[in-house]
Amino acid sequence: MNVLVINCGSSSLKYQLINSDSEEVLAKGLCERIGIDGRLVYQKEGCEKEITESPMPTHKEAIQMVLDALVNEKTGAVKTLAEIDAVGHRVVHGGEKFASSIVLTEDVLKQIEECNDLAPLHNPANLIGNRACQDLMPNVPMVGVFDTAFHQTMPRKAFLYGLPYEYYEKYKVRRYGFHGTSHSFVSKRTAEFLGLDYNKSKIIVAHLGNGASISAVLDGKCVDTSMGLTPLEGLVMGTRSGDIDPAIMEFIAKKENLDIEGVMNVLNKKSGVEGLSGVSSDFRDLEAAYHEGNERAIAACEVFAYRVAKYIGSYVAAMNGVDAIAFTAGIGENTSFIREKILSYFGYLGITMDAEANKKRGEDCIISTPDSKVTVCVIPTNEELAICRETVALVK
Ligand code: ADP
Secondary structure (H helix, E strand, C coil), rough: CCEEEECCCCEEEEEEECCCCEEEEEEEEEEECCCCCEEEEEECCCCCCEEEEECCHHHHHHHHHHHHCCCCCCCCCCHHHCCCEEEEEECCCCCCCCCCECCCCHHHHHHCCCCHHHHCCHHHHHHHHHHHHHCCCCCEEEEECCCHHHHCCCCHHHHHCCCCCCHHHHHHHHHHCHHHHHHHHHHHHHHHCCCCHHHHHHEEEEEECCCCCEEEEEEEEEEEEECCCCCCCCCCCCCCCCCCCCCCHHHHHHHHHCCCHHHHHHHHHHHHHHHHHCCCCHHHHHHHHCCCCCCCHHHHHHHHHHHHHHHHHHEEEEEEEECCCEEEEEEHHCCCCHHHHHCCHHHHHHCCCCCCCCHCCCCCEEECCCCCCEEEECCCCCHHHHCCCCCEEECC
């Protein structure tokens, strides 16, 4: 089967066409500046990137351009649209309604819409993408794969906040967690790679990208994760603050004369390692500044690694032990010096790092020594492939 995987944001859209039998990416790219002017990036497997500037007033024109590129006579990945058998859509928030992926019907789309106030920036954009695809490919089955679904197995003690219970009852204010597709894919792959029984294992996944989150996966089920009602909670991220004393919000609002939107903007876009370092949100820049002795960059890296280590420690407690720790996403897969800093906190667990193996990047590998009490590995994530697999499982 050929599955078109679509990740639709408010003004951009990423896509991949994947052959689900070989799991090969036939073509991939993105549409940017939808509703502004419009730019399509298209790359057929083994070919150079093509960039086309063309108006995309709405997502419908953007998706039409993607479909045209996929069947283009010269550079298309397939001959006709009939060769696209299914579409898998990333959906950010499924609330408590969706604990697994689902075939998208009109009724399901309505239920997703009901989750919009939980993810006001992302869900409406995801829905616009779904509907545009359905208009353009009315007979092709579509599947929604939720960022939150994998975390729906969390027990009440992990998902409830210490707030008036009625906020949970009335508004569904609780921990949901995100990056679920990645946490699911990486935890399964970790068990497979290390020869563990997934259903009898304790795995901690550290998804460290620009957005970053950690999950505790006990016997194949997520029992806790660091992101919350929104992706702002938990780790210190590229530009997000992660956990802070909530009273800081009032304090800063008064000092800086900001309203609630202004404070939220600071916490989401001006904080994290970028706000701390004043250098960048990108760990490649931070690593360079760190080695040049830039004190704020050093502080940012230390804060980042320490927060990750504290979460890992708390999840060892939550699961009463751990068999494996897996690093994934941009920083987790590539940034050796951060992994080393994080692992330096775990002498008490009997973890010893293999310095040579830790230099590797971008491939499944073990970075702990053979006598380490806990195995630590790097497992590259592949959310598009995970969405493709989920889609095939539901439409086959
Ligand atoms: P997101 O998907 O949340 O945007 P990514 O998983 O792409 O994030 O991760 C982005 C982060 O990963 C950036 O901080 C970047 O510096 C880091 N990163 C990506 N590739 C590399 C690399 N080759 N070396 C070092 N850091 C990298």
